[in-house]
Structures are given as structure tokens and as C-alpha cells.
Amino acid sequence: MADIYVNSSGGAYDVVVESGAWDRAASVIAEKTAPSKVMIITDTNVASAQGARIDALKESMLCDTSSFVMPAGERYKTLTTLGGIMSAMVEAGLDRRSAVLAVGGGVVGDVAGFAAAVYMRGIDVYQFPTTLLAMVDSSVGGKTAVDLPEGKNLVGAFKSPRGVFADTTVLETLNEREILCGLAESAKYGIILDKGYFEYLKANAGVATEKECLDRQVCRCVELKRDIVARDEFEGGVRALLNYGHTVGHALEVLGGFERFRHGEAVSVGMVTAALVAEEIGFGEKGLASEAAEYLSALNLPTAMGSDMDAGDIIDVMRRDKKNLGGSLRMALPRAIGEGEVVSDVPVSAVKSAIMKHKSLYG
Numbered sequence: 001m002a003d004i005y006v007n008s009s010g011g012a013y014d015v016v017v018e019s020g021a022w023d024r025a026a027s028v029i030a031e032k033t034a035p036s037k038v039m040i041i042t043d044t045n046v047a048s049a050q051g052a053r054i055d056a057l058k059e060s061m062l063c064d065t066s067s068f069v070m071p072a073g074e075r076y077k078t079l080t081t082l083g084g085i086m087s088a089m090v091e092a093g094l095d096r097r098s099a100v101l102a103v104g105g106g107v108v109g110d111v112a113g114f115a116a117a118v119y120m121r122g123i124d125v126y127q128f129p130t131t132l133l134a135m136v137d138s139s140v141g142g143k144t145a146v147d148l149p150e151g152k153n154l155v156g157a158f159k160s161p162r163g164v165f166a167d168t169t170v171l172e173t174l175n176e177r178e179i180l181c182g183l184a185e186s187a188k189y190g191i192i193l194d195k196g197y198f199e200y201l202k203a204n205a206g207v208a209t210e211k212e213c214l215d216r217q218v219c220r221c222v223e224l225k226r227d228i229v230a231r232d233e234f235e236g237g238v239r240a241l242l243n244y245g246h247t248v249g250h251a252l253e254v255l256g257g258f259e260r261f262r263h264g265e266a267v268s269v270g271m272v273t274a275a276l277v278a279e280e281i282g283f284g285e286k287g288l289a290s291e292a293a294e295y296l297s298a299l300n301l302p303t304a305m306g307s308d309m310d311a312g313d314i315i316d317v318m319r320r321d322k323k324n325l326g327g328s329l330r331m332a333l334p335r336a337i338g339e340g341e342v343v344s345d346v347p348v349s350a351v352k353s354a355i356m357k358h359k360s361l362y363g
């Protein structure tokens, strides 16, 4: 369907968006870097849902392969898991010409990408996203990390993949909640970057999970991300727009103990709050939050944060977010649909009022 070319300081790469993309991977990888060996890194959920596909991928490789299966879930995105991967890499005899194939969602992509970034001071990584969220966002752009007990993604590196293979037929095994999380990230691109894309999403809300629409979403989101990363790979400025909905969303994830909200669900709620913040400080057009909320609700994504969520607690977690500089609140805010800016020094009082308003309007 599409090979989307992404430029990066670590070298240019293609994001292959196509049914059967994994079948092409072996020859693309052999041509691109001819690795001495590859290690497939995945998690227990993906290994059971995509076992046959992973076996086929492994068999198709034109070099020695090994596998590492990490336990599934954000709580295993740790230095301990990373250490286990490093030891397995040594044991499997990976050298500086070897490569990692990260097969999974955002967590696997982050840990495996970081493992590739630091093993022997850096080896190649290819991303095989198995969730919609990873296809539209996390597998592209080179952010990798593990969490510390003190916070999410606190140790990591920018490590561009040498290739990304996104095949939406892989999504057939995902449950509805997982697909919805990806649709929230997809909506993010429309609301903060591309009005035309948001119009497309609204017009196609009823078929958002059908293959043709999913393919269009993956292609458009990757193109939009490619353009942002080309301008600001290391998030000195404009890339932070992709954090729209994430500052409040992250606080909700933390306060919900990473059980109550999945990442995409928290982002869905956070996008509505951020739109309310934009309206509150007079930066964004009136009606932005309701337009975003209407689309998200039409998809069945959550817009309510819960009456027990305390504005003070949310703001405390937001202040600790590493994306804030010097303790002030920095948020990606929409000015209008499809047009956003990263605003530093957002007044805490405005965030507090927006949260109160959010709770009264959306729960």
C-alpha cells in the first residue's frame, strides 16, 4: 500500500504499511543491513496471539535467529527486563552487526528499542508494531525507554529504527479496548495537526475499525509524524505537540495505578481537558473541547476522568512530568482543530479550572 520514507539522524528508513508487510521484511532487512544475527523480542501476549506469524518471520530470516519473550505489561518495562534482554543477547552471540526485531505494542517497542540502543553501544532495530497505537505513533520516530519506580520513561534514548513493518491484518486479534486506544492516538494527530484528517475521521467514525479506514489512519498518522520528526527529531520544540493529551493523561494513568486507564484511554480524556485549558486561557477557540469530546464519545472512548479524581493531585503529577521545564506547566494545546502549539508557563489556576469544568461537563 505505502512505503513512507522517514529521515532521521540515525539514517533514513521506510515505514512499510501493507498487508503482508512482515513477509517482505526478511529481504528488506537483508538488503538494508544484512545482520549477522537477529533477536526477536516480544511479550507473552503477542507470542500467543501472533505465534504463527512470529514463527514465519523467524523462519524467513536469512541469518541466525533467537527470541526473547518478556512478560506483557507496562509494569515490566523496567531495567530488570532490560538486564535480562542484555544477558540473552550475549548468550545468543549477538555482535555489533546484529539486529533486534521488536515485535509488539508500545511497551515491547520501547524496551527492545532501548536494548538495541545500548547493547554494545548500539545495534540496529526493526519495529514490527502489533497494536494500532504502536502503528500510528510509537514505532516511528525513535523514542525508546524503560520506566523507573519514580516515573515513566525516565531512562531511554532516541534510537531510530532501520525499518518499520506495519500490517493492519495483525490487528485482527486485538480486543476492542486495545483498538480504541490506538484510535485515540490517531484522533490526536487530527485535532492537533491536521483539520482535513480530523474531518475524515469524523466522517468515518462508524467504520473507524474497518481495515480500509485503519490503513488510511496508519498512513496519515505516520506521514504527519514523519513531518514532525523531520523538523524536530529530539523534541526541542514542535515534536512536543505529539504530547497533546498526554500531560493530563499521564497524570490520570499514574493516579489510576496504571489499571484504571489504558494509555490511549487516558490520552482520550486528557485531550478533552487540554482543549478546555486552551479555551480557559483564551488561546483556543470556544467549542474545541466539545468537538473533540463528541468525536471521542462517538467512538466509545472515555471522556470522563471520574468524580474522585482530585485537581490538586492531577496537577502535582503534571508538575513532576519530565516534559515540564523547571516545574512550570508546559502543554501542547489546540488553537483550533488541526492547529496546535506547545505553550510553556500554562497557569496552574487555568489547569485547575479546566479540570473542574471537565468534571462538571464530562464526569
Ligand code: GLY
Residues within 6 Å of the ligand: 137, 138, 140, 141, 143, 239, 242, 243
Ligand atoms: N509519542 C510522541 C512522540 O513520539 O514524540
